[in-house]
Amino acid sequence: MAKILYITSFLPYDTPFAGSKTSYRILKNISKNNKIELFSFCTEVEVKYIENFKKFCNENMNISLIDIVKVNKITRVLNSLLFFFMPAFLVARFSIFHLFKLKNRYDFIYLDWSQSVFFGYVLSKILGIKVIYSIADVITQSLERKYKQEKNLIKKIIFGFEYLKTSFIEKRLLSSGKLIIIQSEKDKDILINMGIDKEKIVSIAPYFNQDMFFEDKCNEEKTFNILFWGAMNRIENMDAVDYYFSTYHALLKERIPQYRFIIAGANPPKSLVEKYEKNNTVYITGFIDDPSDIFNISHMSVVPLRLGAGIKVKTLESLYMGLPTIATDVGAEGIYIDEQDGLYIENNEELYLKKIIDIYNNYNSINKSNIHNNIKDLFDFDKSLESIDLNLKNIEGVK
Numbered sequence: 001m002a003k004i005l006y007i008t009s010f011l012p013y014d015t016p017f018a019g020s021k022t023s024y025r026i027l028k029n030i031s032k033n034n035k036i037e038l039f040s041f042c043t044e045v046e047v048k049y050i051e052n053f054k055k056f057c058n059e060n061m062n063i064s065l066i067d068i069v070k071v072n073k074i075t076r077v078l079n080s081l082l083f084f085f086m087p088a089f090l091v092a093r094f095s096i097f098h099l100f101k102l103k104n105r106y107d108f109i110y111l112d113w114s115q116s117v118f119f120g121y122v123l124s125k126i127l128g129i130k131v132i133y134s135i136a137d138v139i140t141q142s143l144e145r146k147y148k149q150e151k152n153l154i155k156k157i158i159f160g161f162e163y164l165k166t167s168f169i170e171k172r173l174l175s176s177g178k179l180i181i182i183q184s185e186k187d188k189d190i191l192i193n194m195g196i197d198k199e200k201i202v203s204i205a206p207y208f209n210q211d212m213f214f215e216d217k218c219n220e221e222k223t224f225n226i227l228f229w230g231a232m233n234r235i236e237n238m239d240a241v242d243y244y245f246s247t248y249h250a251l252l253k254e255r256i257p258q259y260r261f262i263i264a265g266a267n268p269p270k271s272l273v274e275k276y277e278k279n280n281t282v283y284i285t286g287f288i289d290d291p292s293d294i295f296n297i298s299h300m301s302v303v304p305l306r307l308g309a310g311i312k313v314k315t316l317e318s319l320y321m322g323l324p325t326i327a328t329d330v331g332a333e334g335i336y337i338d339e340q341d342g343l344y345i346e347n348n349e350e351l352y353l354k355k356i357i358d359i360y361n362n363y364n365s366i367n368k369s370n371i372h373n374n375i376k377d378l379f380d381f382d383k384s385l386e387s388i389d390l391n392l393k394n395i396e397g398v399k
Contacts, residue, residue, distance in 0.1 A: 043071055044070075109132065214295075217296045220297070228241055
């Protein structure tokens, strides 16, 4: 049984947030056969779950909670100023105090999420032990897209500078790991092309919400519902919605009778809500505890992303709920299925619009149950947990 220092950028608990949910499941699984000392960062929206999380730790004999450090906009800015030579994203979680407090001996560090990669790297050097990086995507790719898409000159310069720093540093940080766990074969290929030893890299399927109940209720609807699903406080999601409105919304109102665009996800900007709250062709849900009903009344899903990196959980969840899904290359990356399985990939605006209309015209021929079942089989998170377990056992020094 190994002794592991588990460091995570998000509170590892069953919250509504994807990062927390993923860490929670990985932590629970690793703690079955290993002794865990846990150090967690925690964002503002996760704070209300801290007490329940502490109870969970107290009930698990193999988890010892070291500390939870709350982060906010001020701490993020301070970290980016203190480590000005580092990409801001990779130092978003850092605690100088805990660099010297965490002195116990461990077999290795398990570092969850890119926001605390630099913290884990420095700590591994101080303690002289191996580190495993478990990351969701390649930050260099994400920043490159932001830089290329940005129209504002000042922001473009900032993103360009961050991209240059990240392209230089991310490879060096990740190369220090004994093992790198990434969430798609596509990202594994990117890391290999960056020059990271492929023997260090393990690709797993990402966690996504499979607790939702699939039931096609579209026949009960008077409107034809097109869904965009995602946390609306994320820049890439707001950009995608703005792009959809400016490019497709007006045309679809003309061409699809009873058309309605549903924007489902937490924290929609106030400006967006106020603009469309009285518009009967737009429905903005805000946070939903169980999104099953919204998926089940939706006829199709759109993922017109231009920003971000890594495999898109929103796309997997749309497909899991049986929705034919039209995505850009960015929205579909890492998901290697085709139109027969419900995923339509298009970047050309005219062809993207045509695919939406084609699905509307041929909707009765779509087998939503087949789409649901295929994704359920192809992206099995239990197999990912088994893969993590196997690779941890193979780490040198772990019995």
